[in-house]
Amino acid sequence: MSHEGSYVPQHTSELRAAARHLGRRRFLTVTGAAAALAFAVNLPAAGAAAAAELDARRITDDPFTLGVASGDPLPDSVLLWTRLAPAPYEPGGGLPAERVEVRWELAHDERFRQVVRRGTATAHPEFDHAVHVEVEHLAPGRVYYYRFRAGDWTSETGRTRTAPAAAGRAAALTLAAVSCQAYHDGYFTAYRHLAQDDVDVVFHLGDYLYEYAVNSAGGARKYTDRVLPAVFNRETMTLEDYRLRYALYKSDPDLRAAHAAHPFVVTWDDHETENNYAGDTPENDVPPEEFLLRRASAYRAYWENQPLRRPQRPDGPDMRLYRRLHWGRLAQFDILDTRQYRTNQANGDGWKSPTPESEAASQTLPGLTQERWLTDGWRRSRALWNVVPQQVTFARRNNPAAGNTTLSMDSWDGYPASRERVLAGAEAARVENLMVLTGDVHVSYAMDIHRDAGDPGSRTVGTEIVTTSITSGKDGSARPANWAAYLERNPHMKHYGGQRGYATVALGEREARADFKVVPAVTVPGAPVSTAASFVVPVGSPGLHPA
Structure with missing residues (x-):
């Protein structure tokens, strides 16, 4: 499968190559911020610099x-992650540019009396002392516990699991969907509740961090008694900026708790790099080579700080993030990347009326290669549920504040030809139980997906569960001001809520159940969680019904 989408202008390919190979000799020929970016990105692969080894016993903090994390569970393998940072708000995490040996253990029990695998891994300074361990030859469908050691220090204990055997029967799976966690907009209270929830896997659908400046007070986190260093009070541009911003987010105790409790499957949206970028087109008018260098920095820091496997390791400004996972014969997950390969929005990013340009067949949200990868995968699928975790709203949304044809150009509504190809592919593959998981919009929706997106009377072919944000948008409200008008304008929309939280989906052999979990506030810590709405979708009969 191709590493890139099919829409790649020649000049873009050349710029990608320059971003990968820009060397120290050209450092002084690149102006302004691009020079700093070039220097930041032009790092060798782990081990290539033959860094000296640091005796881990010398680490005093x-x-x-x-924290720790795990991700992308397979039937016989788990991916374990950590990153060494005794001083997380300092460049390099407070460690010298030397490699560190890290020991890891995987056990059947929390006390590690039944250790099943152990080994060592190297934390390389080239990857900011991040560690990715792929543990193989494990039993399918079971829970494991893991931890790391460096010198005299031991990490917290994480809990993970393997997926069921590929051809095995899995009667049930409960997943959580999360997205959009602006640190400066509030506390990650929803993650504390998710850490205590009984789910098998968490899908993060994008905007894991935000590139915007965070002031010394932490924005809306006014009850925090610490003062953040000035290094966060600027937009992320360089590799060091992105690494430090991940350190800020991952030092949050509630996010750490969620990662330690459950394996995550992650994909990105725009803010992990820059707001509203489309492929190689930045939000603002900056030189393409400068943006691709920034993108390379963002992608590298993303891989360093997420529980991702080797195939997802970036190559300069390119990173193969779309991938496929299975949960026995119960579910196939096709995780999409709707940001890296998209053609630029024909009408800008806001709410606009469609035009011939936006409806052109050449317009694609995931890229033509990824579109074919998705539909080809459906043809081969033997799963009961075909689930698509992705970023932006798939079903149509008519804006009640304007005319009937005013749609979001940043979502699939802005790329109707791309959506039609995907729906036609699902129809050709005879996909009966299609579910799309979505983030991005800082509200929650439950929507029926119709074969003709513009005709609510057409056949229902799937379900879309849109999770609200963890914090982005601050507190929100149970019923936004346009609540009644939105539901009236969009009859396929069965739920609309504006509070913060997450969604859970229990997939079974007879039905799926979706629950929207919310907290009343994120600008104060410790808010309780409640269920705002619940729906079921029967197997073989797509369409949402109140639970």
């Missing part, structure tokens, strides 16, 4: 300040 806890290096596991950013």
Whole structure:
């Protein structure tokens, strides 16, 4: 499968190559911020610099300040992650540019009396002392516990699991969907509740961090008694900026708790790099080579700080993030990247009426290659549920504040030809139980997906569960001001809520159940969680019904 989408202008390919190979000799020929970016990105692969080794016993402060995580469970393998940072708000995490040996253990029990695998991994300074361990030859469909050691320090204990056997029967799966966690907009209270929830896997659908400046008070986190260093009070541009911003987010105790409790499957949207970028087109009018260098920095920091496997390791400004996972014969997950390969929005990013340009067949949200990858995967699928975790709203949304044809150009509504190709592919593959998981919009929706997106009377072919934000948008409200008008304008929309939280989906052999979990406030810590709405979708009969 191609590493890139099919829409790649020649000049873009050349710029990508320059971003990968821009060397120290050209440092002084690149102006302004691009020069700093070039220097930041032009790092060797792990081990290539033959860094000296640091005796881990010399680390005097806890290096596991950013917690532990696991991700992308397979039937016989788990991916374990940590990053050494005894001083997380300092460049390099407070460690010298030397490699560190890290020990890891995987056990059947929390006390590690039944250790099933153990080994060592190297935390390389080239990857900011991040560690990715792929543990193989494990039993399918079972829970494991893991931890790391460096010198005299031991990390917290994480809990993970393997997926069921590929051809095995899995009667049930409960997933959580999360997105949009602006640190400066409030506390990650929803993650504390998610850490205590009984789910098998968490899908993060994008905007894991925000590139915007965070002031010394932490924005809306006014009850925090610490003062953040000035290094966060600027927009992320360089590799060091992105690394430090991940350190800020991952030092949050509630996010750490969620990662330690459940395996995550992650994909990005725009803010992990820059607001509203489309492929190689930045939000603002900056030189293309400068943006691709920034993108390379953002992608590298993303991989360093997420529980991702080797195939997802970036190559300069390119990173193969779309991928496929299975949960026995119960579910196939096709995780999309609707940001890296998209053609630029024909009408800008706001709410606009469609035009011939936006409806052109050449317009694509995931890229033509990824579109074919998705529909080809459906043809081969033997799963009961085909689930698509992705970023932006798939079903049509008519804006009640304007005319009937005013749609969001940043969502699939702005790329109707792309959506039609995907729906036609699902129809050709005879996908009966299609579910799309979405983030991005800082509200929650439950929507039926119709074969003709513009005709609510056409056949229902799937369900879309849109999770609200963890914090982005601050507190929100149960019923936004346009609540009644929105539901009236969009009859396929069965739920609309504006509070913060997450969604859970229990997939079974007879039905799926979706629950929207919310907290009343994120600008104060410790808010309780409640269920705002619940729906069921019967197997073989797409369409949402109140639970």
